[in-house]
Amino acid sequence: MMVNVLRRYPIALNIFWVFLVILVPTPLLLALFVSMGSIATDQRLLIAAGIIAYTWWLLAVFLSTRPKWLERAVGLPKMYLLHGCLGVIALVLAFLHEHYMVSMGQWIIVTGKLAWYLTLFGVLFAAFFMSGWIVDHFPTAANVKIRMQKVIKHQFSIWIHRLNIVAILLVWLHVELIGRVNGHLMFMVLFELYTFGVLGYYGWYKLDQKEGKMAGKVVKNRRLNAKTFQLTLEFQDNVPNLLAGDFLFFTFPTLSQETHPFSLTNKPSEKSHVVVLTIREVGDYTKGLSAVTVGSSFYAEGPFGQFSRIIESEPEKDLTLIGMGTGVAPLMSIAKRYHSRRNIHLIWTVKNKEDEFFRSELENLNDNRLKSFIQVGRVTTYELSQLLSEREIKENRFFVVGSSLAVLSVERSLKQIGVSKQNLSDERLTM
Ligand SMILES: Cc1cc2nc3c(=O)[nH]c(=O)nc-3n(C[C@H](O)[C@H](O)[C@H](O)COP(=O)(O)OP(=O)(O)OC[C@H]3O[C@@H](n4cnc5c(N)ncnc54)[C@H](O)[C@@H]3O)c2cc1C
Structure with missing residues (x-):
């Protein structure tokens, strides 16, 4: 029920995210501030910044376990987006806490600073190597990344990203060392539950993944x-x-x-x-x-x-599928599944003639409901405007799949010829 509401109404999804990010730190904030009694407002705000940052990092770790129920509702890209946004905003809050909070203990300072620099590095690294935030918008950065990926492989990036767990443990130690915090029993009980609940779940998820259910x-x-x-x-x-x-x-x-x-x-x-x-x-x-x-x-x-769920939720819509290279794979699956029920227009672009390995299969599938078009080289905005009818542009559901840069370029063209953002869904095969 909740999954359906989140999927159908973007506003419900936004309310859900806001509710989640407010709800998560609240018990810790209440437990500490009620127990501490009166303290100066600036101190209160700085402590709150630290606690919120910490709980959001834990939430980001939880999201990295790809909870199935949430993925079914919102899809992995949106989950990864929240994961990334939490990391960045938490970093800003952690900066305020680390920079302006006065602390006396040497180890408290060392653990706090180490955690902050580690997360700063982690966020910058992930923004460049593990997301499209930078490379999707700056072609030079994209070229640099492609070159660097010859050395810094995706698997290595994942290990670097896991340094965030070390940062979380450093923050945990940092809090354990603070005398005016570690004496508040209720807060400390919740703090341990949050930390080891999430890290324990993360560890269990990793082991479970290896078990291979x-x-x-x-x-x-x-x-x-x-x-x-x-x-x-x-x-x-x-x-x-x-x-x-x-x-x-x-x-x-x-x-x-x-x-x-x-x-x-x-x-x-x-x-x-x-x-x-x-x-x-x-x-x-x-x-x-x-x-x-x-x-x-x-x-x-x-x-x-999310593709099939989107199709099923819009029974009145015909489909335009645009695949670049192997991006055609999930679109073939959709074409085979739905061509007896929906009008489908499949456009497949490949690098060269030898890459047209689905040509005969597509020609066999072609009938009065499915038409396919294969082209060597990317389709331009003009070519798309010639290939697609007015009705398609206005009414169809579009699925675009390929490398991140190719998807973004085709989506720009589609928007230029009048396809609305609401009718566009994509899957990006590169990070
Ligand atoms: C949702 C999704 C569906 C995909 N479906 C297909 C498919 O049907 N057919 C197909 O050929 N490819 C598909 N890919 C891409 C495929 O996962 C990568 O090409 C493959 O993981 C590359 O690994 P590599 O070590 O050979 O190459 P690398 O040189 O290490 O990587 C090439 C590219 O793939 C990305 N990549 C590498 N490892 C991973 C990983 N574990 N998770 C996510 N991205 C990674 C890298 O960031 C890089 O952009 C899909 C990717 C995604 C995200």
């Missing part, structure tokens, strides 16, 4: 062209409830313990436990994965994704 075997590994291959996987334990266009985080233990997201290319069905993935070799992991053998085991976390 949804597991299965590779049943086919087929090459589509020099750079792309298709894996067919069969779930054996705890088959997930998959919807068209969903993605999952996969781990192939024979390769490594890393988890990487890939989208469904096939039409999921209740009877079949099979998923088909279309994967482009872009880096070390995907290159290694291309050689995975039949019979190898895998496990998965998910499913995630």
Whole structure:
């Protein structure tokens, strides 16, 4: 019920976020200030800034465990956005606390300063390497990132990001050392519950991920062209409830313990436990994965994704699907699932002729409800205006999938020709 309300009404979602970020620090603030009695207002504000920053970092850690119920309501990108915003705003509050609060104890100062510098580094690093906040808007920064990613791989970035847990433990120690705080029993009980509740849950989530609740075997590994291959996987334990266009985080233990997201290319069905993935070799992991053998085991976390839910919630809308490169994978899944019920226009752009590996499959699917268009090279704004009818532009639901920069560029073009923001949904395959 709540999930449906959050999904349907953006205002409900905003109220939910505001409520959540106010609610989370409130018990700690009340417990401390009631117990402390009267203190100067500036001191009170600075202490409050520190407590709010700390609880928001804990909330950000909780969100990093990708809670399923929340993902189903709002989608992973919005969860990651809140995760990032909390990190940044908490950093500002922590700065006020660290900079203006007077403290006498040497270790109190050292732990506080270390935590602050560590989170400052963590936030700047994540903003550049793990989000599109900087690189999506500055092409030079994007080029620098692409070059640096040859050395600083995504998996390394994840480990750097985990330094935030060390920062949280430093803040925990910092608070434990403050004499005028650690004597307030109710506050300290809540403080320990918050800290070890969230860190314990995070640790359990990581272990649970490794256990691999949804597991299965590779049943086919087929090459589509020099750079792309298709894996067919069969779930054996705890088959997930998959919807068209969903993605999952996969781990192939024979390769490594890393988890990487890939989208469904096939039409999921209740009877079949099979998923088909279309994967482009872009880096070390995907290159290694291309050689995975039949019979190898895998496990998965998910499913995630909003596409099918959006489609089901708008029964009157036809669909325009725009995929760049392997971004077509989830769109193939949607096309196969919905072309008997909706009018679908699928536009697929590829780098070169050899990348048109779905051409014949799409031609077979083409009928009076599905039309597809394949082009070598990106579509320009003008080409889009020629390809799409007035009715499509005004009324259709658009799904755009590809690398972050390609998605943003196509979305800019779509807006220029009159597609409204409300009708645009996307999935970005790069970070
Ligand atoms: C929601 C989603 C669905 C995706 N679906 C597909 C698909 O169906 N087919 C396909 O070929 N690719 C898909 N991708 C992209 C795929 O996950 C990456 O190409 C792959 O993880 C790259 O790993 P690498 O080590 O080979 O390359 P790298 O050189 O390490 O990375 C290449 C790019 O992928 C990003 N990336 C690397 N590892 C991860 C990770 N663990 N999680 C998220 N991003 C990562 C990097 O930030 C970089 O932008 C999807 C990505 C997302 C976010």
